[in-house]
Amino acid sequence: MKVELEADKCVASGQCVLAATDVFDQDDDGIAILLDERPADENLDGVREAVAICPAAAIRLVDQ
Amino acid sequence: MRRIVVVGASAAGLAAAETLRREGYDGTLTLVGDEPLAPYDRPPLSKRVLAGEWGPGRLDLRTPDDLAGLDLDLRLGVPATGLRLADTEVDLGDGSSVPYDGLIIATGVRPRRLPGADGHVLRTLDDAMRLRDRLAPGRRLIVVGAGFLGAEAAAVARRLGCEVTLLEPAPVPLAHAVGARVGEMLTDAHRERGVDLRCGVTVTEVTGHGVRLADGELVEADEVLTAVGSLPTTDWLGDSGLTVGDGVVCDEYCGAARNVYAAGDVARWFNPLFGRSMRIEHRTNAAEQGMAAARNLLRPEARKPFAPVPYFWSDQYDMKIQAYGYLRGHDEVAVVEGDMAERRFVAVYRTGDRVSGALAVGVPPRQLRRWRQAIATGVRWREAVQIDAVAN
Numbered sequence: 083m084k085v086e087l088e089a090d091k092c093v094a095s096g097q098c099v100l101a102a103t104d105v106f107d108q109d110d111d112g113i114a115i116l117l118d119e120r121p122a123d124e125n126l127d128g129v130r131e132a133v134a135i136c137p138a139a140a141i142r143l144v145d146q
Numbered sequence: 147m148r149r150i151v152v153v154g155a156s157a158a159g160l161a162a163a164e165t166l167r168r169e170g171y172d173g174t175l176t177l178v179g180d181e182p183l184a185p186y187d188r189p190p191l192s193k194r195v196l197a198g199e200w201g202p203g204r205l206d207l208r209t210p211d212d213l214a215g216l217d218l219d220l221r222l223g224v225p226a227t228g229l230r231l232a233d234t235e236v237d238l239g240d241g242s243s244v245p246y247d248g249l250i251i252a253t254g255v256r257p258r259r260l261p262g263a264d265g266h267v268l269r270t271l272d273d274a275m276r277l278r279d280r281l282a283p284g285r286r287l288i289v290v291g292a293g294f295l296g297a298e299a300a301a302v303a304r305r306l307g308c309e310v311t312l313l314e315p316a317p318v319p320l321a322h323a324v325g326a327r328v329g330e331m332l333t334d335a336h337r338e339r340g341v342d343l344r345c346g347v348t349v350t351e352v353t354g355h356g357v358r359l360a361d362g363e364l365v366e367a368d369e370v371l372t373a374v375g376s377l378p379t380t381d382w383l384g385d386s387g388l389t390v391g392d393g394v395v396c397d398e399y400c401g402a403a404r405n406v407y408a409a410g411d412v413a414r415w416f417n418p419l420f421g422r423s424m425r426i427e428h429r430t431n432a433a434e435q436g437m438a439a440a441r442n443l444l445r446p447e448a449r450k451p452f453a454p455v456p457y458f459w460s461d462q463y464d465m466k467i468q469a470y471g472y473l474r475g476h477d478e479v480a481v482v483e484g485d486m487a488e489r490r491f492v493a494v495y496r497t498g499d500r501v502s503g504a505l506a507v508g509v510p511p512r513q514l515r516r517w518r519q520a521i522a523t524g525v526r527w528r529e530a531v532q533i534d535a536v537a538n
Binding site for chain 2 (some may be wrong): 089091093094095097102108109110111112130132134135136137138139142
């Protein structure tokens with residue numbers, strides 16, 4: 083599974099970092115940074131949570 | 147449970163539907179929305195959409211493929227008109243009825259309007275496109291209400307070169323929400339940018355050419371945007387038997403009746419973290435509460451209280467305002483980092499003896515995370531502020 087982040091849509095809420103700390107971080111402006119494009123299985127639930135919770139719909143988890 | 151109906155196809159309803167599928171529910175899933183559009187995002191309406199930077203296509207919350215993957219019985223462009231609890235059926239505007247084993251109510255809010263002419267409101271994509279088409283350099287816009295929505299729209303209109311008059315009944319905008327000092331800081335920001343912000347002014351009527359004030363004065367404009375808050379969309383629940391009072395009244399599990407839950411702007415629930423009932427009109431709450439309601443509906447034996455730390459943000463000019471917690475009714479505000487005059491600061495809010503909220507402008511948002519943690523764990527004010535004083 084691969085994570086896709088559309089940084090242009092990001093509104094800097096940081097919800098993804100709270101949901102999946104090992105996969106996302108924020109820069110100084112709060113814009114999300116993808117730390118791990120292909121997260122380990124144990125982090126996928128957190129990523130799915132981040133996809134669902136992101137207030138800008140800026141994150142997708144795709145099957146590839 | 148083989149038939150679940152979600153009424154409301156915006157952020158909360160979508161989050162609920164997705165969560166139901168993600169948690170293994172494979173029965174019939176009906177998603178009802180009164181707008182004809184697939185679920186779209188509302189916060190950009192008063193920001194990038196109004197500014198003309200984003201077209202409607204940027205707002206889709208999910209791709210058509212993602213939606214198709216949810217295998218929904220999708221009823222768009224159809225409002226719910228009634229709920230019959232005893233029959234476990236929802237009545238729709240097209241005359242049909244949908245039976246359910248489980249129901250999630252996520253019908254959101256509608257803008258409050260003022261007496262008189264129609265003017266503009268800003269809730270739907272249609273609203274935003276209509277207003278955007280009327281904004282151009284030199285056009286005169288009155289915004290009634292200097293809450294977050296009105297303030298954001300005023301900021302965008304100024305950037306587009308409109309002459310903007312912002313009318314607010316309170317002495318200080320947003321004082322009840324974020325405190326007088328932050329409200330005054332925002333007041334200064336708007337005035338510096340040339341917004342004619344008038345406080346303590348009550349609008350009694352929208353006319354064809356502006357607005358009429360309580361003292362009889364007429365203020366002229368080409369366009370009027372009314373942004374004086376919202377009302378929960380509960381009219382269709384009138385004789386349903388559910389308790390309605392500024393929202394669908396729910397317990398701490400977001401439950402409104404047996405197998406009936408509510409989520410998002412329409413839900414008034416008891417948040418045990420703050421020990422009080424609240425209704426939150428913020429984007430992130432819609433998603434979080436939709437997820438929580440869906441989980442509790444599917445697993446009543448393992449249901450969990452919904453006890454979030456609310457979060458909101460607002461973009462005005464070059465300022466990004468971010469806040470965690472429940473700031474309303476706070477007893478004290480302290481700036482613990484930076485300087486409010488420079489518009490780079492973190493302010494924390496005390497309610498009783500606890501840290502109840504934190505708001506930041508112009509600092510890296512991650513610096514708010516530890517305050518979120520303090521709110522989530524109910525840290526005492528004295529400890530938190532002393533720790534901060536040492537850290538600084």
